[in-house]
Amino acid sequence: MAGKHDGMRYALGRARLTGSMKTVHNHKKEASRFVDTLRRLGLGVQNWKNITNKHVAMVVTQWQADGYTAGYIKNLLSGVRAICRAYGNDRIHEDNSAFGVERRVYVTNRDKSVPDEVYDRVVATLRAGTDSRQGRLALMLEYERILGLRFEEACKFNPVRDHHGDQIHIHAGTKGNRPRWEPVWNDLQQDVLERGKASGYYRSMANSGMPKGLSEKQWRNYVYRALDKLGLTKKACGGTMHGLRHAYCHERYEDLTGFNPPVKFDSREAWAAQAEAAAGLDWQIKDDYARTVIREEMGHGVGRDDIDGQYLGKW
Numbered sequence: 001m002a003g004k005h006d007g008m009r010y011a012l013g014r015a016r017l018t019g020s021m022k023t024v025h026n027h028k029k030e031a032s033r034f035v036d037t038l039r040r041l042g043l044g045v046q047n048w049k050n051i052t053n054k055h056v057a058m059v060v061t062q063w064q065a066d067g068y069t070a071g072y073i074k075n076l077l078s079g080v081r082a083i084c085r086a087y088g089n090d091r092i093h094e095d096n097s098a099f100g101v102e103r104r105v106y107v108t109n110r111d112k113s114v115p116d117e118v119y120d121r122v123v124a125t126l127r128a129g130t131d132s133r134q135g136r137l138a139l140m141l142e143y144e145r146i147l148g149l150r151f152e153e154a155c156k157f158n159p160v161r162d163h164h165g166d167q168i169h170i171h172a173g174t175k176g177n178r179p180r181w182e183p184v185w186n187d188l189q190q191d192v193l194e195r196g197k198a199s200g201y202y203r204s205m206a207n208s209g210m211p212k213g214l215s216e217k218q219w220r221n222y223v224y225r226a227l228d229k230l231g232l233t234k235k236a237c238g239g240t241m242h243g244l245r246h247a248y249c250h251e252r253y254e255d256l257t258g259f260n261p262p263v264k265f266d267s268r269e270a271w272a273a274q275a276e277a278a279a280g281l282d283w284q285i286k287d288d289y290a291r292t293v294i295r296e297e298m299g300h301g302v303g304r305d306d307i308d309g310q311y312l313g314k315w
Contacts, residue, residue: 007046008035015048015086030079037062042217048087053099056080056092060099066150066175067242069310070102077101109313111263113247114232114239119145122230136201136209137223141244142192147182148248148298150175151241154209155219159196161205168193170299172208180299185255249294249311256290259283263313
């Protein structure tokens with residue numbers, strides 16, 4: 001495992017790349033994300049010359065589990081290849097499909113949310129368990145479904161530290177290390193925040209919700225094994241754990257607009273009809289507004305309408 005002085009990060013800063021200043025900056029940033037994920041997975045390789053296709057495949061699999069789009073993964077891989085080549089490593093596959101990265105699809109209009117009945121059953125089962133890890137996992141799943149957090153954000157969220165009145169501060173474990181503020185806009189959110197504070201898991205401001213003595217990799221492995229047994233998988237229920245965040249976005253969209261997002265409908269005509277019936281002729285203005293708000297609250301980049309399209313759908 002990499003220690004305080006990380007050889008790959010040091011080499012990343014010294015890599016001599018071709019292209020414009022913007023291209024060089026972007027490639028180094030993309031490759032830095034690759035190193036971040038390597039370390040999350042417990043891989044301690046220290047030299048870009050030693051990066052193999054197996055390393056890349058493991059990282060891509062994790063990115064896909066984190067909900068990264070195919071287009072974003074392709075951008076990240078461009079940076080990885082550029083840094084590898086700068087250090088004489090030309091072994092990395094040029095074909096992204098070798099790592100299971102599909103052709104870029106901006107909007108599938110497929111509902112990837114976890115059904116509420118599955119979520120309710122899984123959380124209830126975990127709460128009733130005798131292992132303290134089950135209670136921690138139940139609370140983190142609630143953070144994902146009720147607060148809209150990503151998995152890593154939920155793991156590192158501390159309601160004692162991060163809840164400020166009618167807002168929460170999301171700053172630990174965020175994608176791209178981009179902190180953000182989210183509103184607390186319903187009673188269910190207030191309830192889960194208060195239960196988190198009273199849980200005893202956060203005895204200091206520095207604590208995360210993960211059990212002491214377990215690394216992030218060990219905790220992640222436990223989580224995926226537990227959810228596989230409980231049927232919270234794409235194969236079993238049509239959605240992965242990340243689908244809890246999708247379900248949150250659908251609920252937030254309806255709260256902001258008064259109607260359901262397009263991903264819930266089989267045609268644009270059906271979606272538009274229910275939107276107009278609920279909100280009148282200015283329903284499209286409400287749709288645009290809701291997407292802008294959700295994009296910011298979820299920590300998506302400005303202008304990334306392809307991302308909110310994956311969550312909400314778009315005809």
